[in-house]
Amino acid sequence: MPDQFEDLREAEELSEDEERLLDELGITGESRRRFLGQVGVAGFSIFAMQVIAQRQALAAGGTYSEAAADPISLENAVKVVFKVNGEKKTVEVDSRMTLLDTLREKLDLTGSKKGCDHGQCGACTVIADGQRVLSCLTLAATCEGKEVTTIEGLAKGEELHPMQSAFIKYDAFQCGYCTPGQICSAVALIDEAARGDASYVTAVEGGSNTKLSDDDIRERMSGNICRCGAYPNILKAVKEVHKGEETAATWKFHRPDEKAGADKEVADETV
Numbered sequence: 514m515p516d517q518f519e520d521l522r523e524a525e526e527l528s529e530d531e532e533r534l535l536d537e538l539g540i541t542g543e544s545r546r547r548f549l550g551q552v553g554v555a556g557f558s559i560f561a562m563q564v565i566a567q568r569q570a571l572a573a574g575g576t577y578s579e580a581a582a583d584p585i586s587l588e589n590a591v592k593v594v595f596k597v598n599g600e601k602k603t604v605e606v607d608s609r610m611t612l613l614d615t616l617r618e619k620l621d622l623t624g625s626k627k628g629c630d631h632g633q634c635g636a637c638t639v640i641a642d643g644q645r646v647l648s649c650l651t652l653a654a655t656c657e658g659k660e661v662t663t664i665e666g667l668a669k670g671e672e673l674h675p676m677q678s679a680f681i682k683y684d685a686f687q688c689g690y691c692t693p694g695q696i697c698s699a700v701a702l703i704d705e706a707a708r709g710d711a712s713y714v715t716a717v718e719g720g721s722n723t724k725l726s727d728d729d730i731r732e733r734m735s736g737n738i739c740r741c742g743a744y745p746n747i748l749k750a751v752k753e754v755h756k757g758e759e760t761a762a763t764w765k766f767h768r769p770d771e772k773a774g775a776d777k778e779v780a781d782e783t784v
């Protein structure tokens with residue numbers, strides 16, 4: 514029975530060109546259902562759209578590199594006017610294009626990262642009208658008239674946003690891939706606390722909505738995954754900006770002239 518539903522969904526949602534492309538790739542039957550289950554029909558449609566557009570450009574006599582660079586012909590194009598980092602932007606996008614792809618591919622704002630593209634890691638977090646949103650799950654077409662802030666829009670010229678400075682101060686990253694999303698999330702979290710928005714922790718365990726406990730900060734940041742495990746330092750950075758309290762650093766620079774035995778990282782137990 515579930516297979517019949519899968520077949521129906523597949524038949525309804527794939528165009529003839531997309532069906533043909535899957536056949537050409539040798540993805541049929543059960544492996545087709547598994548493949549579509551993993552990448553999603555919408556994700557495959559975007560890939561297929563690019564391949565088909567490039568083939569059309571090649572058929573019209575272009576070279577491969579011209580075809581690859583050729584703008585994808587838009588189906589159901591929509592014009593979106595919105596503000597990004599304080600500047601008015603007008604883009605024409607496919608109605609299925611996400612905010613993340615629009616920022617990265619159309620506006621060259623590549624600070625927001627694509628981690629999972631499925632709303633599970635938080636690497637793509639940006640701020641839209643003061644609220645954190647996962648830009649990989651937000652259609653650009655829904656952003657008409659909104660104000661979007663990305664990691665590129667937080668600093669004022671050369672002056673970093675306090676949250677950016679705190680992340681550097683507390684060494685709150687390793688590879689840095691999750692960091693733009695972590696910082697955007699943390700900046701919006703501070704505003705949420707200022708507004709007194711409740712979280713699961715304050716709703717269930719009590720406490721203050723405006724003066725966040727460590728557990729509350731952890732809960733509110735739980736949508737942002739860090740594969741490097743920089744969580745303890747992320748917490749310290751967010752705490753400092755939220756409470757205005759400096760938390761002592763837990764490491765020191767190596768100084769070769771220090772006595773033997775003292776020339777290793779020193780753990781400070783005050784935190």
Ligand code: FES
Pocket residue numbers: 626627628629630631632633634635636637638647648649650
């Ligand atoms: S890329 Fe958006 S949540 Fe992972």
Ligand code: FES
Pocket residue numbers: 685686687688689690691692738739740741742743
């Ligand atoms: S710093 Fe590497 S994923 Fe967070």
